[in-house]
Amino acid sequence: MYSFDYERPSGINEAVGAIGEDDKFLAGGQSFLPTLKLRLAQVDKLVDLSGIAELNGISVGGGEVSIGAMTTHGAVATSSDVRSAIPALADMAAHIGDAQVRNRGTIGGSIANNDPAADYPSALVALNATVHTNKRSISADDFFVDLFETALEENELVTKVTFPVPDKAAYAKFPNPASRFALVGVFVAQSSAGARVAVTGAGPCVFRQSDMEAALSSNFSADAVKGVKTSADDLNADIHASADYRAHLISVMASRAVDAAS
Numbered sequence: 001m002y003s004f005d006y007e008r009p010s011g012i013n014e015a016v017g018a019i020g021e022d023d024k025f026l027a028g029g030q031s032f033l034p035t036l037k038l039r040l041a042q043v044d045k046l047v048d049l050s051g052i053a054e055l056n057g058i059s060v061g062g063g064e065v066s067i068g069a070m071t072t073h074g075a076v077a078t079s080s081d082v083r084s085a086i087p088a089l090a091d092m093a094a095h096i097g098d099a100q101v102r103n104r105g106t107i108g109g110s111i112a113n114n115d116p117a118a119d120y121p122s123a124l125v126a127l128n129a130t131v132h133t134n135k136r137s138i139s140a141d142d143f144f145v146d147l148f149e150t151a152l153e154e155n156e157l158v159t160k161v162t163f164p165v166p167d168k169a170a171y172a173k174f175p176n177p178a179s180r181f182a183l184v185g186v187f188v189a190q191s192s193a194g195a196r197v198a199v200t201g202a203g204p205c206v207f208r209q210s211d212m213e214a215a216l217s218s219n220f221s222a223d224a225v226k227g228v229k230t231s232a233d234d235l236n237a238d239i240h241a242s243a244d245y246r247a248h249l250i251s252v253m254a255s256r257a258v259d260a261a262s
Contacts, residue, residue, distance in 0.1 A: 001037050005045040011052060012134055012157065018047045019155045025049055027070060027109025030101050055108070055159060060085050063165050069108025069158040077102060086127070088169035088261070092119050092187070095173070097180050108158040111143070114150050114205065116236065117181035121206035123171065125198035126187035129163045147204040166191045168220075170260035172253040173201070176240055183241050184249035188212075188257040190220055197225075197254060202235050202246045212254055221262065222255040 009015040019025065023045040026032065035041045049055060055070035060081045067076060076082055077094035096102055096110075096119050110120045111131065124131070124140035131138045134157045143151050152158070166189040173185030182201035186209075189196050195216035197209040215224040230250045235243040 002039060002042045004036075004043050006048065007045060008048040008051045012054065012159065015047050015049060015052060016134055016155060016157055018045070020044060023047060025112075025157060027112070028072065028105040030097070030105040030109070031113050031115065032109075049108075049157075058082060065089070065163045065165065066160055067107055067163070068160050070106050071108075072103055073097070073105050073107070073110075074099070074102040076107065085165050086163060086169060088171050088187070088189070089123055089127070089163065092123055092171040095119070095175070095180070107161060111161070112150060112152060112158055114144055114148050115181070116147055116204050116206075117176075117179075117183070117185075117201040119171070119173065119182060119185055119200060122182075122185050122187040122198040122200040124161065124163075125206050125208060126171075126189045126196045127163045127166060127169065128189075128191070128193070128196060129161050131158060132160045132162065133158055141208075144206050149205075164191065168261040170257045172256035172260060174249050174253060184246050184253050186250060186253040186257050188216065188254060188261055190216065190261070195220060199230075199250055202230075202250055204234075204236065209250065209254070216258065220258065222258045225254045225258060226251060228254075 007018050024043045026046045026048045055068045057068045058079050059066045065085050073093045073096045082090045129140045131143045169189035171187040173182040184202045185200045187198045195213050197212040200206045212225045212228045230247045232243040232247040235246045237243040
């Protein structure tokens with residue numbers, strides 16, 4: 001690990017003011033700290049967000065669930081408020097990584113990193129969530145741009161995520177047995193606006209499966225998506241799974257998610 005300065009501010013404005021051109025915000029550190037340890041990245045300063053109380057916490061009201069950016073996966077998984085309003089979100093958080101990762105990793109850190117196999121991006125897109133920053137509000141459809149790339153601008157800080165409460169929702173994933181990252185994960189949700197299906201792990205970035213959404217909007221059942229195929233073009237292929245296998249898994253996981261939601 002290269003040497004760097006460290007700062008732990010107590011407020012959002014203080015944190016944003018402390019960031020320089022070659023500095024980084026530190027949330028849970030589950031992705032970035034290992035990268036630093038392996039000397040795959042170098043920073044002048046880490047600005048630790050763990051001391052900012054206003055970035056932490058969960059609230060439910062007005063038909064939505066609001067989750068602070070520094071709220072851990074474990075807190076989401078065990079929240080009675082989340083389990084009551086959007087049980088699929090709590091169930092998804094309960095299967096991220098292992099207990100150590102869930103007790104350190106945060107929702108803000110996960111979505112800002114935008115790992116192609118992370119679980120949270122699919123939840124945000126399927127549930128039509130909104131990402132709030134110190135500057136603006138960004139719809140989930142616009143937030144995730146490409147591999148490890150988001151719509152966040154330089155020194156822009158995620159403060160919270162708000163999720164509209166759906167009529168029904170569920171998440172199913174085929175995990176890598178070692179890392180528990182999703183080889184393919186599919187989050188489905190139905191609301192008055194129709195059905196949304198978001199896929200993670202299969203491509204360079206989370207994406208919506210529009211053909212499945214159309215099928216579910218007229219018939220929200222597992223049978224409706226079993227016959228819907230996803231092209232393997234542009235899907236990920238690695239030592240864990242081929243693009244064709246991932247395309248097949250999308251149909252399988254979507255069917256399981258719809259079954260769970262129903």
